[in-house]
Amino acid sequence: MTIGSCFAEVIGRRLHDSKAQVVVNPFGTIFNPLSVSKLLRGAISQQRDFDQNLVQHNGIWYAYDLHSSLSSPNRDELLATITNLLDTTRTALQQAKLLIITLGTAVGYRLLSSGEVVANCHKIPARNFNRELLPLHTLQQDMESTLEQLQLFNPKLQVLLTVSPVRHIKETIEINSVSKSILRVLCHQMTTNQQVRYFPAYEIMVDDLRDYRFYGRDMVHPTEVAEDYIWDKFVQAYLSQEFRDFLQEWEKIRRALSHRPFHTASEAHQKFLKNTIDQLQALSRRYSIDTAAEEQSITQQLIV
Structure with missing residues (x-):
């Protein structure tokens, strides 16, 4: 199973196309570690409160914890979709040998009305949120708790962490650099757990390929050539x-x-x-x- 940023989608789709049995990013693109952890805990727990984090905007219902593609004109239909996704993910995590988590950014958007960090703002006015750089100690405690619960749930589950090579320059180049540094240290701290490993997708992009010709026209996402290169490194390392x-x-x-x-x-x-x-x-x-x-x-x- 893969979960996290759009790089989790890339790796997941390539595994799927290679006939691996894989569930790919079931909740859509999720960028920050707190939201990824919340979804994983929600999937394996019977205590779920995702119905408290719904919002209606322009006649469509969205879940702050999910990607915008998972939305509906009907609130009950959206809740049914969320329940189904959580149940499907729970089953996948019970059976999975490997969980790939890709972290995109340490920047979080905190909803003022609830005080919670959301996975997606769904183009709701910015005045409803506070943008903040999530502290390393907060992310570390949250991720440690999540990994602990996952290992109790499925003792055979191995976890592979990655930092997405996609640049989040909308947060500014400086904040993107600090954000990626926080995520990299977080992953390093988590690998003290014997069932957790790290795949250097980010480092391969910025230190090995190290050239803007390997970025798309938006200068943010890796090109297909770069994805092929990183995929080949992944194949050689883990398959x-x-x-x-x-x-x-x-x-x-x-x-x-x-x-x-x-x-x-x-x-x-x-x-x-x-x-x-x-x-x-x-x-x-x-x-x-x-x-x-x-x-x-x-x-x-x-x-x-």
Whole structure:
């Protein structure tokens, strides 16, 4: 399972596309550590109060603890969605071997009416919030408590922390630097726990790649080339040799699946499709993966 900033989405989607069994960012993009921890604790606990953190804006109901994409015109529907997400996440955490947490920023927005740090302001007027740099000791106590509860809930769960390489320069360049430093120290403190490790996605971006050509046009997000590079480092560091062997074979088939022929009815292309189905079935047997969707997609292109 992955949770956290948009980099958690990137890693999660790549794992999913590589046939790993993974739940990807179930609550949408969440940037600050307090909000990530609150959602994890809410998922494994039966005591939930997320219905207290709803707000209606321009006729749409939002949850301060979730991403804006998880919203609804109907309050009860949103509450049902939240309950379902928490239950699904609880089940995933019960079964998971690995939880990847990606932290984006140590800047938090505190809702004045409740005093709580929110995950998302949902474009509600800024006068309703106080922006603050969250103190390291507060984040450390909160994360320690969360990790402790997770390990009691699932003793076999390993946690991999990362600091997102995405730059939060809307908070200013100076604050982004301080924020990333706080997150990096927080992760370092957490790795004293034997079940917690750290993957240096942030360091790979700023110290290894170290060039603005690896940022997109917004100068904030890594390019696809940078993501490929970081993903390869992740694969080499954490995936088993068997998984890496599978990825090499799977990548060849993925390229075959993306092939767009000029003449779909030609004898050569039809033979190519049948060969690809055979390769998928062989891969499925060898690595115990589900290739039914890919096989069905190709079968629909066959001319009987």
